[in-house]
Amino acid sequence: MSALFLDNEAEYLSWKTEKQHHYPHSLAELVVEVEDPFALTPHEVSALLTRCAKSNMALFRLTHPERIQENPLPALTARLGIHQVDKNLGADGDGVSALTPGGSAHAPFAHYIPYREAAIGWHTDGYYNPIDQPVQSLCLYCERPAQEGGENELLDHDLVYIRLRDQHPEALRALMEPDVMTIPARLAEDGTIARPERTGPVFFVTAAGHLQMRFTNRTKSIRWRDEAATQTAVEILRQILRDAEPIRFRGRLEQGWGLISNNVLHTRAGFSDPPGGLRRVLYRARYFDRLPTGAA
Template identity: 55%
Template structure:
């Protein structure tokens, strides 16, 4: 879906990656915007964590389990798996710097949630928060020459339509490191 004009639901990049390939930072650069649509919504995962925690601390415990969310293997019939099955928490803390990381996808297919009441209730609560992020959500449509550099934030994208000329072109880069000086011990100068 990322390479189509269809809408993409809330997610963090690389949610299907293995833990040693955790995406912690990202950059987008718009070369050409679509004729219409292609707007992103962004939300800081730490805000999502706080809002969820304030509803019920058990939601955080459920989504911090190592088997909270599983992405099935990406397999093609008759071939080896393109990507192995990946289970892991939605919320985790980096041992390197103590920063919070969120691994999430609002997908309804090709995702398995831990099958217990606590996880189901936590996922429902998170979906409610993301359905209406209020003042904590940021909505923006990149124009040509604009970009976004951030830690791996929650984001979605509306569908878009290209005109008759060259279509929408967005370059995307993902990084295994967070932006410098953005962890819990950040020193601003």
């Protein structure tokens, strides 16, 4: 039985002790230098996967970003052992989205917030996915940063779970209810349903015993279970995110930098580029599988 089930106190305590042991304190501890993203060495693979196993995320930094002519994410993630791409609707044929203003492969998505320059609050990716097809890993690669802004905050959802379980167990219980959060259907321009309504928990435990989180801090296009305990739980969660500074990482992906993660909570600051000049280009790939814990 997973240590993350609420009635499994003994195993939870040992899971938490292990989790907190040697937990990284700075963004620098997450960074792995990568010589050739199309041919990761066993050492690079193990360095990335070890960090993901500990803190659900790792950053890579290419030694020679100027040598890279194409997006290295598909090759790099395949080498790490994740393959089941979530071909979400804004993505190209290989399931990779170019997050540049106006960069969606499908025109109706060009105005969606990831493809614009606005700031984005705390969320996990694919919070509107079907519950049996969660986005388990999220990877980014920065080809060109914005002239100004575009920093990310990153927060391991396991730490949010620990804070809730230790300090607000009743709130955690409410957020694990299978009908706590509903994302309304998305309608296509012709009025047909492009994506049906999705209902599910904020936190749940996968069949493999890992924690998954589905969340957006948005207040529009989201409906919470209509009861006082849920409202209180959501407010407690939002407060934890507002106070996240001691447990979150913050940084900007520069040219040749990337993120590998088990779909951790993240934000993005607004950014800007000079009119008519080069624009920020960030590639994103989402997968239905989670990063393996051992060498791939």
